[in-house]
Amino acid sequence: ETGVTQSPTHLIKTRGQQVTLRCSSQSGHNTVSWYQQALGQGPQFIFQYYREEENGRGNFPPRFSGLQFPNYSSELNVNALELDDSALYLCASSSLETQYFGPGTRLLVL
Amino acid sequence: DAKTTQPPSMDCAEGRAANLPCNHSTISGNEYVYWYRQIHSQGPQYIIHGLKNNETNEMASLIITEDRKSSTLILPHATLRDTAVYYCIVRSLNAGNNRKLIWGLGTSLAVNP
Numbered sequence: 001e002t003g004v005t006q007s008p009t010h011l012i013k014t015r016g017q018q019v020t021l022r023c024s025s026q027s028g029h030n031t032v033s034w035y036q037q038a039l040g041q042g043p044q045f046i047f048q049y050y051r052e053e054e055n056g057r058g059n060f061p062p063r064f065s066g067l068q069f070p071n072y073s074s075e076l077n078v079n080a081l082e083l084d085d086s087a088l089y090l091c092a093s094s095s096l097e098t099q100y101f102g103p104g105t106r107l108l109v110l
Numbered sequence: 111d112a113k114t115t116q117p118p119s120m121d122c123a124e125g126r127a128a129n130l131p132c133n134h135s136t137i138s139g140n141e142y143v144y145w146y147r148q149i150h151s152q153g154p155q156y157i158i159h160g161l162k163n164n165e166t167n168e169m170a171s172l173i174i175t176e177d178r179k180s181s182t183l184i185l186p187h188a189t190l191r192d193t194a195v196y197y198c199i200v201r202s203l204n205a206g207n208n209r210k211l212i213w214g215l216g217t218s219l220a221v222n223p
Contacts (some may be wrong), residue, residue, distance in 0.1 A: 002153075002156075003222075004153075006153075032209075032211070033210065035211075035213075041209070042197060042213030042214055042216060043154070043213045044213070045210040045212065046211070046213065048210060056210055081178070084119070086115075088151055090153055090154070092154075092211075094209070096143075097159070097203060098144075098156055099156070099209075099211060101154045101155070101156075102153050102154070103152055103153045104151070104153045106151075
């Protein structure tokens with residue numbers, strides 16, 4: 001167990017809807033990273049938050065946005081959902097070197 | 111793009127050592143080699159990392175060649191629960207790199223009874 005939790009575990013949405021995914025980081029970790037993993041692929045970096053500021057972003061459109069709160073928990077928001085957004089969304093927390101992952105949220109867009 | 115190359119799949123007999131290779135010929139001097147594994151769509155699990163010395167922990171050993179262009183993850187006594195996709199990742203710890211992980215497709219390890 002890494003101490004990183006994510007909610008919900010599974011989610012079904014329809015095209016055009018909006019979704020919010022949540023992540024609680026491990027105690028003492030001030031950095032949260034989000035990844036998207038399509039079936040059969042490795043995770044793809046979405047963005048990272050460090051002390052409530054975005055600290056880098058991957059090749060994802062602006063409809064993917066995020067927040068980090070003072071307790072270092074984080075949200076990933078996706079607007080105008082598309083079918084290709086169906087994936088496992090992973091959150092990882094870290095302090096210095098190693099990222100520790102939560103169990104993920106499985107999103108299905110119909 | 112991922113900076114590592116791994117075989118897509120490997121088999122190992124239960125109780126034997128599993129040796130998973132990884133090529134990272136373009137690795138830079140300040141980049142670490144990290145290994146994670148992912149069991150059937152769960153979140154990736156950190157295994158081990160190293161810079162240039164060999165490393166060992168309770169899960170595995172990491173052997174890095176002297177020129178650092180390749181490495182091998184060793185699971186000394188594989189069990190059925192070690193069946194997973196294993197990812198080798200090269201990563202800089204410079205703050206300017208925002209410390210993201212760039213993943214390839216990994217090696218799917220099947221441990222057989």
